[in-house]
Amino acid sequence: MDVVNTKRRSRILIAxxxxxVFIIIFRLSPxxxxxxxFSRHELGVTHVLVTGGxxxxxxxxxxxxxxxxxxxxxxxxxxxxxLGAVKILQELFPEPGRLQFIYADLGDAKMVDKIFxxxxxxxxxxxxxxxxxxESTLEPLRYxxxxxxxxxxxxxxxxxxxxxxxxxxxxxxxxxxxxxxxITEETPQIPINPYGKAKKMSxxxxxxxxxxxxxxxxILRYFNVIGSDPEGRLGEAPRPELREHGRISGACFDAARxxxxxxxxxxxxxxxxxxxxxxxxxxxxxxxxAHVLAxxxxxxxxxxxxxxxxxxxxxxxxxxxxxxxxxxxxxxxKYLSRRxxxxxxxxxxxxxxxxxxxxxxxHTDLQESLQIAWRWQKSHMKGYGPPMATA
Numbered sequence: 001m002d003v004v005n006t007k008r009r010s011r012i013l014i015a016x017x018x019x020x021v022f023i024i025i026f027r028l029s030p031x032x033x034x035x036x037x038f039s040r041h042e043l044g045v046t047h048v049l050v051t052g053g054x055x056x057x058x059x060x061x062x063x064x065x066x067x068x069x070x071x072x073x074x075x076x077x078x079x080x081x082x083l084g085a086v087k088i089l090q091e092l093f094p095e096p097g098r099l100q101f102i103y104a105d106l107g108d109a110k111m112v113d114k115i116f117x118x119x120x121x122x123x124x125x126x127x128x129x130x131x132x133x134x135e136s137t138l139e140p141l142r143y144x145x146x147x148x149x150x151x152x153x154x155x156x157x158x159x160x161x162x163x164x165x166x167x168x169x170x171x172x173x174x175x176x177x178x179x180x181x182x183i184t185e186e187t188p189q190i191p192i193n194p195y196g197k198a199k200k201m202s203x204x205x206x207x208x209x210x211x212x213x214x215x216x217x218x219i220l221r222y223f224n225v226i227g228s229d230p231e232g233r234l235g236e237a238p239r240p241e242l243r244e245h246g247r248i249s250g251a252c253f254d255a256a257r258x259x260x261x262x263x264x265x266x267x268x269x270x271x272x273x274x275x276x277x278x279x280x281x282x283x284x285x286x287x288x289x290a291h292v293l294a295x296x297x298x299x300x301x302x303x304x305x306x307x308x309x310x311x312x313x314x315x316x317x318x319x320x321x322x323x324x325x326x327x328x329x330x331x332x333x334k335y336l337s338r339r340x341x342x343x344x345x346x347x348x349x350x351x352x353x354x355x356x357x358x359x360x361x362x363h364t365d366l367q368e369s370l371q372i373a374w375r376w377q378k379s380h381m382k383g384y385g386p387p388m389a390t391a
Contacts, residue, residue: 037097038073041120047071048295049121049163051106051154052128054081056236057169057225057284059089061125063234064288066093073119075112077105080130082237084384092233106150109157116161123165123295126154129199132242133173136195137340147198148205155209165216165298166206167291172223172280172307174200177343181313184349185221185305192343207303216298222287223280223309223348224248227369228376230285235376237383248316249370252323253377255331262332265316270344276316280309280347283363293357309348310361319366326370 038047048065052058053074058081065072066089074086086101093099104111106128129147130136136143151168158166173196174189191197203219210217226249228235238250255263268275290308298304314322324331353359363369 036100038071038100038119041122042071045069045071046122046295047073047120049073049075049115049119049124051075051124051126052081052169054078054083054086054101055127056238057287058125058127059085059234060229060284061127061288061291062089062099063092063229064292065125066099068292071097072099073115073121074099074101075104075106075115076101076128078103079105080239080242082384084237085234087384088233106153107145109153112153112157113160116157116163121161121163123167123298124154124158124163125167125169125291125295126151127169129169131171131195133193133195133342134339135242136193136198140194143194143198144201147195148201151202152205155206158215159209159213164214164300165295166210166218167294167298168203168206168217168219170203170219170221171196171199172221172309172346172348174203174221175346177346181345182311182347182349183307185307185352193340203305210301210303214301216300217303218294218298219303219305220290220294220308221306222290223282223307223346225284225287226281226366226373227283227285227363228373230372232376232379235373235380235383237380248319249323249373252320252331252370253327253374256323256327256329256374257377257381262334263320264334264336265320266336267316267338267342268335269338272315272344274315274317277342278313278315278345278347279319280311280313281319281366281369282309282361283369286359286361286363289362290353290357290359293359297357304356306353306357307348307350308353308359309350310364311348311350312364313345313347314366322367323370326367327374 048070050058050062050072053062054076062072062074089099102115106112130143174191175183175187176190176192178187189200191200206217236250251263254260270277272278287308320333
């Protein structure tokens with residue numbers, strides 16, 4: 001056992017060393033000096049700060065922004081994100097002034113202020129957050145610090161440095177378990193877990209703050225995200241230790257790859273047609289399209305709030321069958337008791353975002369979205385590579 005532990009510690013130290021080297025290389029790149037193009041506004045160029053841009057959704061958003069000729073700065077502490085995703089973006093967009101990565105924690109107010117001082121941001125897309133319902137019930141204080149407190153830090157830096165546009169990554173978890181479906185933007189927000197509560201608090205803070213600053217704010221409440229980049233450049237690679245809390249798609253793929261012996265489905269006694277939860281699964285490609293449209297339509301002094309979903313609910317059992325077909329693996333399923341903080345049925349009414357931003361989900365074939373994500377999983381058996389060692 002001691003030999004195994006020693007080998008494991010050695011691997012962790014090597015991974016930490018390599019990650020540190022990569023970070024130093026990024027931090028010492030020409031874009032990081034105070035005279036770089038990132039430090040000044042440029043006519044015709046919109047410079048977007050993407051917090052959490054090394055994460056699953058944030059990296060896909062950064063890719064879309066870069067494809068649309070935005071200038072992008074990613075800030076991430078890599079506690080949940082992947083440096084490998086940033087490296088891929090750097091390789092795809094190597095031109096000076098396109099993309100920079102800054103390793104930082106949003107909980108460090110002095111560092112965040114320094115980042116805003118040294119960079120001329122036009123807008124912020126705020127993705128950075130821990131985001132697992134089950135984990136939030138076990139570690140509530142972590143969620144309030146990471147989501148609500150860190151959002152305060154970002155807002156204070158925006159105010160101090162006159163950044164007037166915010167696109168905020170929120171969630172349908174702020175609604176809790178509504179009595180009526182589908183969920184509209186007018187549905188009462190009564191969150192039932194710390195994740196939803198922390199996001200709801202952040203929304204309230206943002207809205208109150210915007211009233212006194214003339215900010216342009218877009219709050220996107222999205223539903224269950226699946227899929228990956230159709231061209232196979234990016235995918236979802238959560239930490240192994242988070243498998244118990246992660247998305248059902250990741251759990252299905254882990255079971256299909258034999259990483260875990262089977263899929264655990266939590267809860268079969270809900271008041272639904274087949275007893276399992278009903279969810280609205282939104283493809284990540286559609287989701288980032290909504291973010292770019294929100295940025296393009298953000299108006300000073302206005303707050304836009306939108307549900308981002310397909311408008312169709314699918315049961316967990318339906319999802320599992322689609323995953324079996326997408327992977328070609330007859331995944332073993334084990335049914336367990338409910339997960340704390342979960343709810344029976346949640347799906348959206350996306351008519352408002354369709355009407356006001358001309359956005360409608362295009363990738364609504366569940367099996368097809370899972371097939372695209374599965375292709376990335378099969379070609380990245382170790383995700384983006386060794387994770388950063390964390391304390």
